[in-house]
Amino acid sequence: MTMASNPLHGLWTLTDRELKKWYKAPVVLIVTLIQPIVWLAFFGKSMNMASIFTNGSVNIPGLNIPKQIIDQIAQAYLKSTFGTTDYFSFLAASMVAQITFFTAMNSGMSIVWDRRLGVLDKLLTTPVPRGSIIMGKVLNSVLRSLAQATIVLIIATLLGMKFNTSLTPLGFALSIVGVYAALTLLALGFSALYLTLALRSTNWQSQMAIINLLNMPLMFASNSFYPIKMMPWWLRPIAYINPLTYVNDVTRGLLLGISTFSVPMDFLYLAVFAIAFSAIGIVLSWRFLSEG
Amino acid sequence: MLGDSAIKAINLTKRYGPILAVDHINFEVKYGEVFGFLGPNGAGKTTTIKMLTTVTRPTEGTALVGGYDIVKQPAKVRESIGVVPQDFTSDEDLTGWENLMMIAGLYGIPKREAKERATELLDLVELSHAADRKVETYSGGMRRRLEIAMGLINRPRILFLDEPTLGLDAQTRAAIWSYVFRLKEQLGTTIFVTTHYLEEADQYCDRIAIIDHGKILAIGTPRDLKKVVGGDVVILQVAGNPETAVKVLQNIDGLSDVRIVEGFIRFKVSDGSRAAPLIFDVLSKAGVRVTSIAIKEPSMDEVFMEYTGHSLRDEWGSREEAMAMRRIVRTARR
Numbered sequence: 373m374t375m376a377s378n379p380l381h382g383l384w385t386l387t388d389r390e391l392k393k394w395y396k397a398p399v400v401l402i403v404t405l406i407q408p409i410v411w412l413a414f415f416g417k418s419m420n421m422a423s424i425f426t427n428g429s430v431n432i433p434g435l436n437i438p439k440q441i442i443d444q445i446a447q448a449y450l451k452s453t454f455g456t457t458d459y460f461s462f463l464a465a466s467m468v469a470q471i472t473f474f475t476a477m478n479s480g481m482s483i484v485w486d487r488r489l490g491v492l493d494k495l496l497t498t499p500v501p502r503g504s505i506i507m508g509k510v511l512n513s514v515l516r517s518l519a520q521a522t523i524v525l526i527i528a529t530l531l532g533m534k535f536n537t538s539l540t541p542l543g544f545a546l547s548i549v550g551v552y553a554a555l556t557l558l559a560l561g562f563s564a565l566y567l568t569l570a571l572r573s574t575n576w577q578s579q580m581a582i583i584n585l586l587n588m589p590l591m592f593a594s595n596s597f598y599p600i601k602m603m604p605w606w607l608r609p610i611a612y613i614n615p616l617t618y619v620n621d622v623t624r625g626l627l628l629g630i631s632t633f634s635v636p637m638d639f640l641y642l643a644v645f646a647i648a649f650s651a652i653g654i655v656l657s658w659r660f661l662s663e664g
Numbered sequence: 665m666l667g668d669s670a671i672k673a674i675n676l677t678k679r680y681g682p683i684l685a686v687d688h689i690n691f692e693v694k695y696g697e698v699f700g701f702l703g704p705n706g707a708g709k710t711t712t713i714k715m716l717t718t719v720t721r722p723t724e725g726t727a728l729v730g731g732y733d734i735v736k737q738p739a740k741v742r743e744s745i746g747v748v749p750q751d752f753t754s755d756e757d758l759t760g761w762e763n764l765m766m767i768a769g770l771y772g773i774p775k776r777e778a779k780e781r782a783t784e785l786l787d788l789v790e791l792s793h794a795a796d797r798k799v800e801t802y803s804g805g806m807r808r809r810l811e812i813a814m815g816l817i818n819r820p821r822i823l824f825l826d827e828p829t830l831g832l833d834a835q836t837r838a839a840i841w842s843y844v845f846r847l848k849e850q851l852g853t854t855i856f857v858t859t860h861y862l863e864e865a866d867q868y869c870d871r872i873a874i875i876d877h878g879k880i881l882a883i884g885t886p887r888d889l890k891k892v893v894g895g896d897v898v899i900l901q902v903a904g905n906p907e908t909a910v911k912v913l914q915n916i917d918g919l920s921d922v923r924i925v926e927g928f929i930r931f932k933v934s935d936g937s938r939a940a941p942l943i944f945d946v947l948s949k950a951g952v953r954v955t956s957i958a959i960k961e962p963s964m965d966e967v968f969m970e971y972t973g974h975s976l977r978d979e980w981g982s983r984e985e986a987m988a989m990r991r992i993v994r995t996a997r998r
Contacts, residue, residue: 385769393757494753494814497717498770499742 382500386508387515390482394516401520407474408467408524412531416467421450421459453599455630461535464528465628466596469619471524472517472555473562473590477583479513480566484576492661502661503654506567510650513563514556521555536629547626554622554639558615560646564653571660595620599632615645670695670822670854671716675725678711685711687878688725693856693871695821698848700869701858702968708878709858710750713826716856717747730822743771746820748811750827750858756800760791760810763799764817771818778817785813789843805836812843823847825857829864837861841868862964872964874971881971886964893962893970894920896936900929901956902947912950916943925969936960 394400450457483506486492495505525533539547570579591597593607594616600608611617618638625631625638671693678686686708693699701709714720716727718738726735730744754763761782768778786792789809799807808828815823825844829837841864847853859865865872866886873883882889902909906929913922913931918939922931933939936959947954960966 381772382770385766388769389755389758389762389766392762397757489756490749490751490753491755493719493749493751494747494767495770496719497742497745497747497749498767499739499772500770 381504382498383504383508383511386495386500386504387511390509390512391515394512404475404478405471405520405523408471409527411470412464412467412524412528416460416463417531419459419463421454453602455599455624455632456628458534460531461533461628462624462630463597464531464533465623466594466616466620467524467528468521468551468555468623469558469616470591470596471520472559472619473616474587475517475520476513476559476562477566477587479509479563480570480579480583481576482509483567483570484573484579487574488576496661502658505661506564506571506653506657507650509567510560510563510653514559517555517559518552521552535627538629539627550626550635551623554619554642557639557642557646558619561615561642561649564646564649568649568653568656571656590614590616595632615642618642669693669728670697671699671727671729671856673712673716673725673727676712676715676722676727677724678708678715678720679723684878686715686722689875689878689880691873691880691883693854695854696848696852697870698844698855698857698868700865700872701856701875702860702862702865702872702964703858703875704860707875709860709875710826711878712875713747713749713824713856713858717745717824718742743818744821746815746818746823748815748823748825748828750830752807752811754799754807754810754814757798759796759798760786760802760813761795763810764814767814768817773818781817781819782813785816788816788846789813790839805832808832808836808840809843812840816847819851820853822854822856825855827858827860829859829861837864844868862968866964874968876972882967886967889964889967890962893932893966895932895934895962897960897962897966898931898933898936898939898943899925899958899960900931900943900954901927902929903953903955908950909947909952912947912952913943916946919943925974930969 447457450459454462456462483492486495492505496502535544536547566583569582573579589610593603593610594614595611596616600611600617603611618633618641621631621633622635622638622642625635631638669692671691673689673691675688675690676686677684677688689708689712701712703709711720715722716729716734718734718741722735726733728734729741732740732744734741754760755766758766764782764785765778768782773781783792786795789812791806791809791813794802794806799810802810812825812828815825828840828844832840844855844857845868848855857869869886871883871885872889874881874889882892884892900909906924906927909929910922910924913919913929919931919933922929924930940957940959944954
């Protein structure tokens with residue numbers, strides 16, 4: 373009876389509990405993968421920017437431009453807009469952040485269920501630190517996100533995602549590690565944020581509402597589908613504070629060789645985001661996880 | 665370090681908005697005792713347990729549990745207690761075994777020892793056969809038994825049971841009490857239990873506190889509490905207006921506490937069967953016809969009525985009211 377001094381005590385027990393639910397129910401995994409795969413396969417494969425210019429012929433009366441020139445102009449425009457002529461790879465790179473974001477959002481739900489089903493009542497009577505109750509869920513969400521991101525990356529590659537050709541095998545391996553590090557920070561920050569929002573909630577509907585409220589705007593107010601420079605001026609500030617933007621920049625920078633900011637700066641921003649929200653989550657869980 | 669008492673509540677108070685759920689209660693529980701908290705739903709039993717087990721902070725006052733202050737040393741308290749809450753708290757997605765191992769992990773019990781204890785406890789609560797089944801497939805009685813095993817995994821010196829037999833059939837209720845008793849006998853565990861089953865409190869508790877509307881009205885052994893009622897309780901039904909009968913009865917020597925409870929006339933007398941003929945006589949002379957009579961040795965129900973002025977059974981009967989009360993409390997908590 374001397375374990376209460378260790379602040380990490382019980383953390384793995386709680387993480388393991390969450391992970392069990394997941395690897396023992398592959399259906400959950402498959403369902404959460406559907407959305408990014410739909411984006412990739414349906415949207416990514418159809419919204420083929422290059423084919424807008426190169427598919428078929430344009431006939432402007434009075435002008436006779438050879439197809440070759442049109443193609444060259446198109447390539448140049450794509451390159452200057454997206455940093456690559458391969459829009460599919462541009463989009464696919466953002467999908468790993470997307471899946472991480474979705475997974476993190478749902479972690480808030482699990483604490484609502486724990487409260488409703490009484491599990492939380494039990495946890496609160498054990499000597500486990502309150503912070504561990506939250507961080508166990510955060511850690512679960514991180515590990516889950518990384519596993520799902522891996523699957524998304526594999527599927528994207530199968531569908532034709534092309535990586536930076538100048539990468540050596542070692543460089544590629546290091547890039548993947550870098551991407552995972554960025555995803556870890558993103559998952560940490562977002563799951564801590566959503567869990568904090570759910571600390572006192574017993575109502576899963578309101579939690580769903582919060583998720584849906586933030587889901588679309590954060591997705592579209594980021595560089596996931598288009599570069600920030602294409603956005604109207606009033607949307608740009610949101611994109612610039614949106615952590616998704618920076619993870620996408622890391623992924624594209626490391627895997628595709630196109631980075632708008634600089635990768636170290638991206639990491640700095642993500643680290644601040646992750647640490648700040650984890651700290652807020654831990655502090656508030658001591659205060660608010662218990663009743664009154 | 666142990667001190668004299670397992671639990672000592674000092675002006676323990678909990679307020680939810682305008683509702684005083686627990687109102688400055690004081691009591692002591694000795695080591696090795698089975699201490700019952702008896703009262704209707706909404707009386708403040710669960711709130712008291714939640715405060716004693718550090719799930720909820722008291723608004724005012726405090727308590728010592730296992731010698732530790734629930735407000736100042738909640739971590740110490742949590743290490744020395746086991747809790748079986750009223751609601752089911754096991755994780756439905758996991759098996760019974762996994763639930764036990766998880767709770768063991770939270771108490772920092774080493775894996776090997778946890779396995780030993782889990783095996784032993786599942787055997788004790790007769791769930792060994794269902795250990796590897798998901799909890800969502802368990803029946804109510806099985807879940808309750810698993811909850812008890814979970815509450816015992818850390819070998820607590822003090823065990824809190826909140827309505828451990830609520831909603832269970834008589835057979836399972838008896839089985840659960842026999843587990844509780846075994847704990848007390850074999851391990852010397854102090855047990856704090858809340859219940860609204862009068863018979864259970866009477867039969868199994870060393871001492872009982874009667875709580876109603878957040879206040880403790882009496883504390884004592886079941887025998888002492890019954891003694892307070894004094895003699896037998898007689899319940900009469902008369903044709904016509906009971907008020908007239910009450911007036912007549914109030915003038916008879918040896919009868920005390922004559923009143924009308926839910927249409928019946930109720931009074932106390934030292935020896936009910938001897939007094940009955942005399943009472944018939946006096947009443948018929950006064951023109952009152954007795955339609956039925958019941959003479960009862962005091963039960964916990966009588967004790968409860970003595971202190972609260974109402975029957976616990978009726979209170980429990982008006983379930984609607986209790987549920988409404990709970991809803992109010994829940995809303996106030998938000």
